[in-house]
Amino acid sequence: MRIESLYTPHKPEMRALIEAVLANQGLQAGFYWPMDLLGAELATAEAVGIFEDEKLAGFVLYRDVPGAWEISLVVTHPDFRRRGLMETLIKHLIAAKGQNRELWLEVHQDNDAAQKLYEKLGFKLSGRRPRYYKDGATALLYSCP
Ligand SMILES: CC(C)(COP(=O)(O)OP(=O)(O)OC[C@H]1O[C@@H](n2cnc3c(N)ncnc32)[C@H](O)[C@@H]1OP(=O)(O)O)[C@@H](O)C(=O)NCCC(=O)NCCS
Numbered sequence: 001m002r003i004e005s006l007y008t009p010h011k012p013e014m015r016a017l018i019e020a021v022l023a024n025q026g027l028q029a030g031f032y033w034p035m036d037l038l039g040a041e042l043a044t045a046e047a048v049g050i051f052e053d054e055k056l057a058g059f060v061l062y063r064d065v066p067g068a069w070e071i072s073l074v075v076t077h078p079d080f081r082r083r084g085l086m087e088t089l090i091k092h093l094i095a096a097k098g099q100n101r102e103l104w105l106e107v108h109q110d111n112d113a114a115q116k117l118y119e120k121l122g123f124k125l126s127g128r129r130p131r132y133y134k135d136g137a138t139a140l141l142y143s144c145p
Contacts, residue, residue: 001085003092006047006059013056014038014047017077024078030111032133033073045072050089058085060093062103068143069097071105074114090121094144103144109137118142 006014018033041047041061046069049059058076062069071093076086090103097103106129107114123142132139 001088002051003089004049004051006049006056008042010047010049010056011038011042014042014049014059017056017059018075020077020079021075030108030114030137031075032108033075041072048089048093050085052080052085058089060086060089062093065104067100068102068104069093071103074105074117086117087121090117094121104141106132106139106141108133109140115140115142118144 015035015038018035018038021031022033045061045063047059047061049056051057056077057080059073060071060075061073062071074086074090093103103123104126105118105123107118121144123144125140126143127141129139129141131137
């Protein structure tokens, strides 16, 4: 296992990973990701990935905003789930962010797997945005000090 920053050359592998998630689970509860966002996100956001046997197993996109890194995407390839990989990758970000910065993210109210992951890592519920998603669902806001 290795953790590495991702750049434009990794885009095809990142795209393939998201496509595998959508193909395996259809519109998984609480996971929406318009593929055409990836190019724009990569141009402006930071990306860090976790590799297993040279294959991209998961990645996180985030932005550096005042006082925080704001996470916009957290995803693990379906073949690599429940091996602790995303836990390891987010722990890496928690260590890397330093003490003067938080991690922020939002999650769909029905995305139980992601909520359990963030709570295990010490994220706290910090707010709610009703009707945030296209399906009318609430976004839960989490932060990690
Ligand atoms: C949520 C997601 C990123 C978890 O990735 P993962 O690499 O499988 O997570 P890990 O193996 O590191 O899990 C760590 C902990 O998270 C929780 N967790 C992860 N998946 C879970 C699930 N399906 N059900 C319940 N808890 C889960 C557990 O507490 C787990 O610890 P445990 O295995 O010791 O019980 C993955 O399911 C995913 O990519 N989902 C689709 C995309 C998504 O919904 N992203 C979040 C919103 S952008």
